[in-house]
Amino acid sequence: MDIPLLTSNDIILLLTSAMSIMIVTFILFMAYRLLSSNRKQAYRTLLISLSFILIQQFLHLSMTLGLTPRNDYLLYTEKLLQVLAFIVINFAIFELYYRIRPRTRLWFIVLLGSEFIACILDIVNRTMESISIEVLTVITEFRAPIQDGLLLLLGPLFMLMFAPHIGQPRKYMISLVIVSLAQLLSIFQTYWFENVRWLTNFSEILPVIYYGLLFMLVFERVVELLQAVYRSSITDGLTNLFNRRYFMSRLEKAVLSKRPLGTIFCDIDNFKRLNDTHGHAKADTVLKQVANIMSEETEGMGLAGRYGGEELVAFVFGPNTAIEHAAEAIRRRTEKETIVTISVGICQASPGIAPEQLMSNADQAMYSSKANGKNRVTTFTI
Structure with missing residues (x-):
């Protein structure tokens, strides 16, 4: 045609x-x-x-x-x-x-x-x-x-x-x-x-x-x-902080960059009692409040995440004094702005340290804060 x-x-x-x-x-x-x-x-x-x-x-x-x-x-x-x-x-x-x-x-x-x-x-x-x-x-x-x-x-x-x-x-x-x-x-x-x-x-x-x-x-x-x-x-669905897997992957990259940094490990004091006395809804609200504080205090200088349960973590770039200042700011604001307190452990990264070991050290320091009266910041020491 x-x-x-x-x-x-x-x-x-x-x-x-x-x-x-x-x-x-x-x-x-x-x-x-x-x-x-x-x-x-x-x-x-x-x-x-x-x-x-x-x-x-x-x-x-x-x-x-x-x-x-x-x-x-x-x-x-x-x-x-x-x-x-x-x-x-x-x-x-x-x-x-x-x-x-x-x-x-x-x-x-x-x-x-x-x-x-x-x-x-x-x-x-x-x-x-x-x-x-x-x-x-x-x-x-x-x-x-x-x-x-x-x-x-x-x-x-x-x-x-x-x-x-x-x-x-x-x-x-x-x-x-x-x-x-x-x-x-x-x-x-x-x-x-x-x-x-x-x-x-x-x-x-x-x-x-x-x-x-x-x-x-x-x-x-x-x-x-x-x-x-x-x-x-x-991210974690409740707190909107990064989840443990992603946080650890970012921490690994940060450690490999060889920039000075340290980790902050926070645990909400008497969280189980809060759950039992005030209910899960109130406990979730408090957890989100602490998460927001951590996110705000580490913004621009590090990264915050939820490690599990009431355990919130972060890593911050800078010398030990900067890490201590950030950890203390988180602890102080939590005590002032919420109905709970937190026990905090920090650890400065040393050359060649593995990310898992860095978190483990900060975790040990946090338990030292728990053992010494709670609501305090403890630096990990060998």
Whole structure:
């Protein structure tokens, strides 16, 4: 079959469709990889919506090139896919931030149902219009006014529904404005200003900008989720301090750097009694308070972590005096700002010492503080 000669408008349509397909393919591949490693419903919804977009774009490109005849069946299919994809993609973006609740799911079903009803009404309307003009007459200009109106209303609706809850509200709202503008231009072109070249070209460029923003939205959210997963794997869920495994790995690197440093080992005094008399909730609150103090006092000069139970640890860069000062500041603030006291042991790193031995020495010094009346700082000595 011969491919008809392309006009300048056709070339712009070809380029914009190709760019849209490329961007959507990137997002689709990303969603597929995420779904294969994490069976999260949001990724599945995203994958479905992107598949709709790709099919619609390929169909649009095929009809633009003349590879597929432009008939009512295919044009209605393209319009149906366009609206369905827009509905599903917005719910997918929302689902990247929040779990879909029954009320939101009801909205999803209602909007999908509205689109199918709109499509049927458009088909019936076109059929009745053909009959009213002349029996066997075919209307050459394709129109789907009900679906066009629905798509135009969806942008403002999603702004109200989802924009306040999306982590990137400005970018999300701009993307919806672009879609609404593209649809408005398409309506003007179809119903009032036919064959206006700049309207046609501009309305075809806008979807490319939308898909670019969509890519940034999804990519940034995925990065946020991956960072959150990584953060949760290296921190303690209660205190938000680094967990023992990560703390020891960082301590090992610090020791290998051969910079002067020392370790601080803290144990909350009479913590079991606090648990028994005030309950676990109160004990957890106190533990978080002490953890915050340790984090603040070591910020910029070291690292704090939870070693286990009520044992909180840190390492601090600097000479022995700097370590003693940090340990005493932690002890003093704990006594002043909380209802508990802590026993503290510190140990200055010596050349060639192993991280485990460094922590063991600080632990021994902490037990010396316990044995000598608690609420004090003891330096490890051989």
